[in-house]
Amino acid sequence: MRCANCGAELKVGCVYCSVCGKEAQIVSDYSLLEEDFLKGLLKEKKQTLQKAKQGIAKKNAKQGTPQKAKQVAPRKKNAKQPPAGRQKAKGKRKKPVWAFVMVGILILLLAGIVILVHYAQDHSYDYQIKKAEEYQESKDYGKAEQCLKRALELDSTSEDAKMRLAKLYILREQDSSALALLQELAEGTGNRKEAYGLLIQVYARQKEYGILEQMSREAEDEEIQKLLVEYRAEPPVFDPEGGNYEEELSVELSGGEGCEVYYTTDGSDPRKGERYQRPIPLEPGKSIRIRAVSCNKFGVYGDEAEERFLIKLQKPATPYVSPSGGSFYSPQAVTVNVPEGCKAYYTWDGTPPTKESSQYEEPISIPEGNNVLSLILVDKYGMVSEVLKCNYIYIP
Numbered sequence: 152m153r154c155a156n157c158g159a160e161l162k163v164g165c166v167y168c169s170v171c172g173k174e175a176q177i178v179s180d181y182s183l184l185e186e187d188f189l190k191g192l193l194k195e196k197k198q199t200l201q202k203a204k205q206g207i208a209k210k211n212a213k214q215g216t217p218q219k220a221k222q223v224a225p226r227k228k229n230a231k232q233p234p235a236g237r238q239k240a241k242g243k244r245k246k247p248v249w250a251f252v253m254v255g256i257l258i259l260l261l262a263g264i265v266i267l268v269h270y271a272q273d274h275s276y277d278y279q280i281k282k283a284e285e286y287q288e289s290k291d292y293g294k295a296e297q298c299l300k301r302a303l304e305l306d307s308t309s310e311d312a313k314m315r316l317a318k319l320y321i322l323r324e325q326d327s328s329a330l331a332l333l334q335e336l337a338e339g340t341g342n343r344k345e346a347y348g349l350l351i352q353v354y355a356r357q358k359e360y361g362i363l364e365q366m367s368r369e370a371e372d373e374e375i376q377k378l379l380v381e382y383r384a385e386p387p388v389f390d391p392e393g394g395n396y397e398e399e400l401s402v403e404l405s406g407g408e409g410c411e412v413y414y415t416t417d418g419s420d421p422r423k424g425e426r427y428q429r430p431i432p433l434e435p436g437k438s439i440r441i442r443a444v445s446c447n448k449f450g451v452y453g454d455e456a457e458e459r460f461l462i463k464l465q466k467p468a469t470p471y472v473s474p475s476g477g478s479f480y481s482p483q484a485v486t487v488n489v490p491e492g493c494k495a496y497y498t499w500d501g502t503p504p505t506k507e508s509s510q511y512e513e514p515i516s517i518p519e520g521n522n523v524l525s526l527i528l529v530d531k532y533g534m535v536s537e538v539l540k541c542n543y544i545y546i547p
Contacts, residue, residue, distance in 0.1 A: 276305045276312075283315065292323055310341040317349060326353050347375045351382075360449035368454065380408075384453025387412045387427075387443040393458030397465050401430035402458075406445035410453075414443040422452055435462035435532050467493050467528040467536040478544040484514035485524060485543070493528045501525065503538050517543045 153160060159170035167174060272278045279302035286295035299316040303309060313332050320329035330353055336346035347370075354363050360382060367379035376383075385407035391400070404427045406412040415424035416431065418440040433439050439460045445453045471488040489495045495511035496504040501523045508527075515524070521544045528536040 273301070274305065276302050276309070279305065280312065280315070287319065292319060295319060310336060310339055314342070314345065317346075321349060321353060326357060329353055343372070344374050344378070347378055351378060360447075360451045364447065364449075364451045364453060382447060382449065382451070383407055384410050384445040384447040384451055386454045386456040387414070387445055389441070389443070389456065389458045393441075393460050395461045395463055396433075397463055399432075399435065399464070400460065400462055401432045402441060402460065403430045404443050407447070407453075409448045410445040412443055412445055414441055416441050418442060421455060422446075433460050433462050435464040437462070464530070464532055464534055466534040467530050469537045469539040470495055470526045470528050472524070472526065472539065472541055474543075476541040476543055478546070479517060480546055482547075483517045483543075483545065485517060485541070486514045487511045487526060489528065490530075492531045495526055495528055497524060497526045499524060501540075503527070517545045519545050519547055 154168035154171060154173060156173040157168060157171040159168055279298045283295045283298035283302065286292070286298060296316070296319055299312055299319065302312045303316070306312065313336055317329045317332040317336065320326070320332070330350070333346050333350045333353070337343055337350060339346070347366075350366070351363060354360075354366075363379060363382035364384055367376065367383035370376050370379055387404045387406050390403045390405070404412045404414060406427075412427040413421045413424045414427055414431070415421050416439055419442070421442045421444040424442070427443070431441065439462075440457065441460065442455055442457045444455045447453070467490065473486050473488075474483070487495045487497075489511060496506060496508040497511055497515065498504045498508050499518060499522050502525065504525050504527045506529055511526070521542070524541045524543060526539040526541075
């Protein structure tokens with residue numbers, strides 16, 4: 152029999168090899184292949200035991216249990232001894248590669264989820280609106296503006312986002328930006344009334360009353376007109392309207408509520424004219440052009456109104472007398488009916504009367520003989536009637 156370690160011949164009954172001192176292992180047929188195989192088995196067993204010991208030592212170290220010092224028992228005579236040169240220092244147990252791979256995969260998954268969530272939020276209109284509300288409540292207006300602008304990038308037709316952004320601009324007194332959005336909304340199909348209300352607020356803050364007055368004239372919707380009524384300077388209304396008249400006339404002017412009216416009668420700029428206080432009398436025989444304009448309480452003038460008047464007075468009718476002629480044989484007096492505002496003039500010699508002739512003041516006595524009474528009426532404007540001639544014969 153030979154030693155499995157060194158191949159020396161073993162004596163019968165020997166437990167250890169007398170050459171290498173290793174435990175004797177009996178092999179029936181010695182070969183190099185069998186020897187290598189046996190050496191490999193011993194090496195694997197030894198490594199397994201060492202790893203088990205290292206695992207126990209690490210476990211005790213983590214739990215805080217002090218590892219007791221091991222006493223090395225004296226080697227028994229018949230105890231198996233490891234082959235010389237085969238013992239190795241205990242090394243640290245290596246972590247499996249798959250553990251690192253799994254950790255890397257988890258990190259990539261988490262990063263992917265974060266990226267997907269961020270992408271979904273950045274491309275969500277509702278999320279941007281919600282965040283804008285939160286930022287505005289916390290008075291972080293800059294971030295609120297960014298969210299609303301992003302919402303408009305996602306939906307450029309959203310009137311709700313535009314209205315929210317316009318209100319934010321007004322809150323931050325960024326009037327020019329607010330006006331641009333509100334003017335667009337005022338022409339839209341959504342809440343035009345709210346848009347006009349905010350426009351009025353901004354223009355009033357800027358004291359742009361002229362723009363508000365113009366808006367009040369251009370507004371067609373009744374609800375919007377009500378919002379702008381205090382800024383409206385209605386064109387004055389003439390009573391009566393312009394035209395040709397045959398009688399004495401005075402013109403009345405009226406403006407809108409809270410407005411004053413200014414006018415001229417010579418065709419000049421009414422803004423530099425006289426403030427209307429009472430009816431305007433028109434002089435007969437002249438073409439008169441009246442220009443008038445209203446001024447609201449904010450000092451803004453509205454549109455002008457203009458009318459032309461021509462007073463063509465009719466000359467008085469021929470006088471009415473009683474008696475109107477005839478033959479008389481007793482004293483008789485002629486009575487003349489003189490309309491209000493007129494005067495009557497007469498002659499007895501047949502010549503046409505004038506303003507220089509005798510003025511009728513009381514009944515006229517008919518003189519003796521055959522006489523012709525000539526009469527005219529002259530109104531307060533100097534208009535003269537036709538001559539009335541009446542023949543009277545008085546024989547006493």
